[in-house]
Amino acid sequence: MERVVLIGAGGFGxxxxxxxxxxxxxxxxxxxxxxxxxxxxxxxxxxxxxxDAAVAELEDxxxxxxxxxxxxxxxxxxxxxxxxxxxxxxxDVLAAKPxxxxxxxxxxxxxxxxSARRELVVAQQMRYxxxxxxxxxxxTGGRLGRxxxxxxxxxxxxxxxxxxxxxxxxxxxxxxHEAGIHHFDLMRWVLSSELTLGSLVSWNPPWSPFTGDATxxxxxxxxxxxxVVYEATFAPAEDAEGVRFxxxxxxxxxxATVRVDNGGLFLDxxxxxxxxxxxxxxxxxVLNTSLLHTWLTCRQQGTSPPxxxxxNLRSMALLDRALELAGAGT
Numbered sequence: 001m002e003r004v005v006l007i008g009a010g011g012f013g014x015x016x017x018x019x020x021x022x023x024x025x026x027x028x029x030x031x032x033x034x035x036x037x038x039x040x041x042x043x044x045x046x047x048x049x050x051x052d053a054a055v056a057e058l059e060d061x062x063x064x065x066x067x068x069x070x071x072x073x074x075x076x077x078x079x080x081x082x083x084x085x086x087x088x089x090x091x092d093v094l095a096a097k098p099x100x101x102x103x104x105x106x107x108x109x110x111x112x113x114x115s116a117r118r119e120l121v122v123a124q125q126m127r128y129x130x131x132x133x134x135x136x137x138x139x140t141g142g143r144l145g146r147x148x149x150x151x152x153x154x155x156x157x158x159x160x161x162x163x164x165x166x167x168x169x170x171x172x173x174x175x176x177h178e179a180g181i182h183h184f185d186l187m188r189w190v191l192s193s194e195l196t197l198g199s200l201v202s203w204n205p206p207w208s209p210f211t212g213d214a215t216x217x218x219x220x221x222x223x224x225x226x227x228v229v230y231e232a233t234f235a236p237a238e239d240a241e242g243v244r245f246x247x248x249x250x251x252x253x254x255x256a257t258v259r260v261d262n263g264g265l266f267l268d269x270x271x272x273x274x275x276x277x278x279x280x281x282x283x284x285x286v287l288n289t290s291l292l293h294t295w296l297t298c299r300q301q302g303t304s305p306p307x308x309x310x311x312n313l314r315s316m317a318l319l320d321r322a323l324e325l326a327g328a329g330t
Contacts, residue, residue: 001026001027001028002026002027002028002068002069003027003028003030003065003066003067003068003069004020004027004028004029004030004067004068004069004070004071005029005030005031005032005033005061005062005065005067005069005070005071005086005091006020006029006031006032006033006043006070006071006073007032007033007034007058007070007071007072007073007074007078007082008033008034008039008072008073008074008075008096009032009033009034009039009040009042009043009054009073010034010036010038010039010042010043010164011039011073011160011164012073012096012160012164012284013034013039013043013073014042015073015283015284015285015288016071016073016288016292017046017285018285018286018288018289019285019288019289019291019292020292022289022292022293023292023293023296026296027069027296029047029049030049030053030065030067031049031053031054031055031061031062031065031067032044032047032049032053032054032055033054033055033056033057033058033061033074034054034056035056035057037056040054040055040056041054053065058082058085062085062086062088062089062091063088063089065089066089066090067086067089067091068090068091068092069091069092069093069094070082070083070086070089070091070092070093070094071093071094072086072093072094072095072096073096074096075164075167076096076097076098076099076100076101076177077101079095079096079098079099079100079101079105079109080100080101080105080108080109083095083109083112083113083120084109084112086118087112087113087116087118088116090118091118092118092119092120092121093113093118093119093120093121094121094122094123094292094295095120095121095122095123095309096122096123097122097123097124097181097182097185097312098177098181098316098319099122099309099312099313099316100316102320103313103316103317103319103320106309106312106313106316107313109309110309110310110313113309119299119308120308120309121295121305121307121308121309122307122308122309122311122312123288123291123307124182124185124186124189124291124307124312124315125284125287125288125290125291126182126185126186126245126287127185127186127189127190127291127306127307128282128286128287128290128291129245129246129263129281129282129287130263130274130275130282131246131260131263131264131265131275132186132189132190132246132260134265134272134274134275135190135249135251135258135260135265136189136190136192138258138265138267138272139190139191139192139251140192144251144253144255144256144258145253145254145255145256146253146254146255147191147222147224147226147251147252147253148226148252148253148254149226149227149228149229149251149252150187150191150222150226150227150228150229150249150250150251150252151228151229151231151249151250151251152183152187152228152229152230152231152232152248152249153231153232153243153247153248153249154179154183154231154232154233154243154244154245154247154248155232155233155236155240155241155242155243155248156179156232156233156234156236156242156243156244156245157234157235157236157242158174158175158178158179158210158214158234158235159209159234160178168210169209169210169211170211170212171210171211171212172211172212172213173202173212173213173323173326174210174212174213174214174234175202175213175214175215175216175232175233175234176202176213176216176319176322176323176326177319178234179232179234179245180216180232180319180322181315181316181319182245183230183232184315184318184319184322185312185315187220187228187230187318188314188315188318189306191222191226191228193222193223193224193226194222194223194314195220195221195222195223195228195318196220196221196321197218197219197220197318197321197322197325198219198220198221199218199219199325200216200217200218200219200230200321200322200325200326201216201217201218201325201326202215202216202217202326203215204235205233205235205237207235207237207238208234208235209235210234210235213326214233214234214235215232215233215234215235216230216231216232216233216322216326217229217230217231218230218322218325220318244262244263244281245281246260246262246263246278246281246282247260247261247262247263248260248261256268257269261277262277262278263275263276263277263278263281263282264276264277264278291307294306294307295307
């Protein structure tokens with residue numbers, strides 16, 4: 001039985017409850033860390049922990065608890081410190097995205113994992129939306145022919161979970177750090193190609209609740225020189241039509257046009273069997289469960305999962321370039 005410590009028990013951290021319950025024969029939560037008293041209290045009740053197993057901040061607890069796995073769902077500015085403490089305690093880490101505040105910091109964590117002979121994986125759970133799994137299969141299976149152009153849109157209220165909204169509202173680039181890293185990772189994975197980011201601008205609409213830029217437009221190209229137009233906002237106008245995360249993809253190939261629309265996949269306007277439109281997006285708990293099961297299976301087989309820290313550096317490199325371009329435009 002592997003021993004798990006969860007850092008960040010409220011907000012997004014609650015989305016690990018069902019996944020962890022689904023593998024309770026393999027993992028047991030033995031400690032939680034969260035600065036919010038209500039999150040600690042709720043986590044203690046849910047996991048059946050005593051008062052000594054829930055702390056506001058990490059000091060020497062990891063060494064005392066002796067976890068084999070640390071799940072870090074804290075805000076990304078805390079990632080590097082938490083990961084370093086986990087490695088020092090002999091634990092492997094499943095980290096939320098983004099992996100760090102910068103590409104340099106992410107590289108340092110990946111290097112530290114190798115030096116400590118520990119595993120570092122990143123929870124890019126958006127890969128497990130059924131529509132994106134099916135779209136990747138169509139592309140990698142060669143059923144669509146040569147890609148010609150890609151457009152990806154999102155228009156979604158980005159204030160996120162409580163607790164956690166306050167720190168997101170104050171981010172300098174909330175869209176890029178919270179959604180852009182997911183999109184960049186999905187582009188690489190779904191299109192099965194490494195990309196370069198040629199241009200990007202960011203701005204903040206006057207009606208936005210965010211302090212920093214909540215809207216971006218960028219142009220990327222795949223390794224095969226296919227253009228990818230990226231348009232996303234965390235602050236859509238009140239009368240604007242929303243575009244969910246599992247929607248807004250359009251891919252033109254020399255044989256077909258493929259769309260992702262509200263969780264459904266359409267090939268030349270016809271629904272793809274088994275990938276129907278969903279009234280609501282697949283819950284994060286379900287996506288996290290798929291990712292966690294994949295990781296545990298790989299651990300049992302002694303193989304690397306597709307979402308290693310090293311792989312994530314390529315997604316982080318796109319985020320780093322986007323942040324550079326966004327900063328140059330201010």
